[in-house]
Amino acid sequence: MRKVAVLRKEHFNAAHRLHNPNISSSENVKIFGKCNNANGHGHNYDLTIRLVGEVDPKTGYVFDMKVLSDLIKEHILDRFDHKNLNLDVEEFKTLNPTAENIVITIYDILRAKIDARFELKVLLHETERNFVEYPI
Amino acid sequence: MRKVAVLRKEHFNAAHRLHNPNISSSENVKIFGKCNNANGHGHNYDLTIRLVGEVDPKTGYVFDMKVLSDLIKEHILDRFDHKNLNLDVEEFKTLNPTAENIVITIYDILRAKIDARFELKVLLHETERNFVEYPI
Amino acid sequence: MRKVAVLRKEHFNAAHRLHNPNISSSENVKIFGKCNNANGHGHNYDLTIRLVGEVDPKTGYVFDMKVLSDLIKEHILDRFDHKNLNLDVEEFKTLNPTAENIVITIYDILRAKIDARFELKVLLHETERNFVEYPI
Amino acid sequence: MRKVAVLRKEHFNAAHRLHNPNISSSENVKIFGKCNNANGHGHNYDLTIRLVGEVDPKTGYVFDMKVLSDLIKEHILDRFDHKNLNLDVEEFKTLNPTAENIVITIYDILRAKIDARFELKVLLHETERNFVEYPI
């Protein structure tokens, strides 16, 4: 059977603040600049999930996009969308919500929910100009 | 002289919370849903400024886009970008930062800075799917 | 009160065929070219609804975007999305589903559902390069 | 010589219906939902072809994009564009035209027309949110 990659793009809107509580305020400002603003700022995040697997001859699908969309909704969007990542999302209470840490966190959450026979990759756009991929 | 409209698109990333302090919590939730989340959420706002005026025969410009971009930066982006609109921006401490109220606020700020011989219009995308224009 | 325009973008995917049953086959081919293909073709339609009204001081909204989205879903998307416009949608059984006729049809449907104090305009992208607006 | 990937994006507009004739109507509806609509629906497909090869020192090209565009036009667009995939395109008379099956079909057609010294990959967007890649 031939393997195809299928990709599904979703969105969430969230506030965040980049901050490391283990270093001084001045070092936080030096490293994170305006992203360290005490009251936070926010983004329209574009989230793309990429699965690789064999095409099922019965359905012509690698993975039902509706099922994938529902999985993303249940495990990611319902927890991240219209939230303050630092204050409302468990994982980021002790982890700085940089795009890098968000993409790894989303990967770990979804990897546990998607059968291991599918390769999984996560792409996250924080803005149109800054984005990340995991794993590489 | 013939009049041309010139448009300049800029961006800012901000957190906000939709909330009316003069009504009950339950009514706030009913009206604003997940946008009422206590710790806020955020957006990549796309801001487009449209000026209408005559083309200057010397420059071929209606308005120097570099000057317009600097004006937007000084009066809007430096105050709104990477901020929490409700907590960090004076105008929204007492005004609910809906897209409608943000676009009127930006218009009022810029109208005072741009010569009255130029017609001014402001367009604001909160997401790819929700946007506003003022004046109509 | 100041008036603001609020816009909401939605999508539907539909098949259609451009054909006028009152003229000959050869004239249909001459006018509509490959769009006259007997078995139809299709598009991802982008639909943007623009309402103009006063900002409600209580909510900061002109119109609740969730309510507008639900209206579009109920009256347009549920009837047009994943359909063959010519065969499945009542209005186009006797009306050629050109972008012009679709945009007028959508306007008429929504105009009847939205309070007359709001100005209404409909924009429809058939492709990235061909789009229409009604009324002008 | 160093290898570069060159990519060319094209478009086609087509109708399709997801359906497996070997299973019951109710199972088809269960699997394909609204995509199983008897009269079909449609999409603006974005097709991206990616070739990898060495840069020709005479031309500075890996592959002439005009020649690639003409190849895609002759072998894919002229057969798929403004067509009903299920009814008008030979390959899909017996193959369910899911994005996965379309992308493999396009790959097989183009692979036979492009010199084997070029690696070939095909990306297909069915909508802005659903897309596929083959091979991985």
Added chain:
Amino acid sequence: MRKVAVLRKEHFNAAHRLHNPNISSSENVKIFGKCNNANGHGHNYDLTIRLVGEVDPKTGYVFDMKVLSDLIKEHILDRFDHKNLNLDVEEFKTLNPTAENIVITIYDILRAKIDARFELKVLLHETERNFVEYPI
């Protein structure tokens, strides 16, 4: 009959230099900055033509988009695309090719070719962030 606006988007890639030969070099640099670079620079221009007219009951069209596209190709793209506007295009040998002057020039060319019963408007994107409209 009801009037609909139909819009067609086309592209051209051109070099240009902003320069006024009637003022000094230093004033040119002061006004046009890096856009005054002696050897020019360039853009992917997005050109959108908007026509307003009544829907023809026979065709369901305001204006055949294929005919409009051919008109734009013959009168604009064949003269502007893959050209140096200042050196290769007659109109800009004595007119500074700012976006404002380009949009007026395109309007004047097309206005003479399109029946007066259609209202005409031209939109020109020089970049994603700078664009112009004429007439207003």
Added chain:
Amino acid sequence: MRKVAVLRKEHFNAAHRLHNPNISSSENVKIFGKCNNANGHGHNYDLTIRLVGEVDPKTGYVFDMKVLSDLIKEHILDRFDHKNLNLDVEEFKTLNPTAENIVITIYDILRAKIDARFELKVLLHETERNFVEYPI
């Protein structure tokens, strides 16, 4: 430590002419067509830089996007933006500025400025439809 890819998108606007001085005029026209226009044409180039590395536990960053943006500005944009690539940029005085040669040139410049522990990849869009990647 887990590796993440971080990507940063920048833009530059430049003129270029495709031409090989070692072959005849007629062969240049045959190979490069309208891209061989003597006075050049131009593009809005979209440049995306992709770095792969481990996430620094102190910052949550693979690489500071502000530092990457400044590096791109200093070494690429300040030399390529608003320039005629053939006439103003040293590397292309003797190298045909095809997208392939531009992307390799940018890679070589940046590879020398970015620590070898980061994998580097460059993507360049010449238009929305033509783009290149190096290395593969």
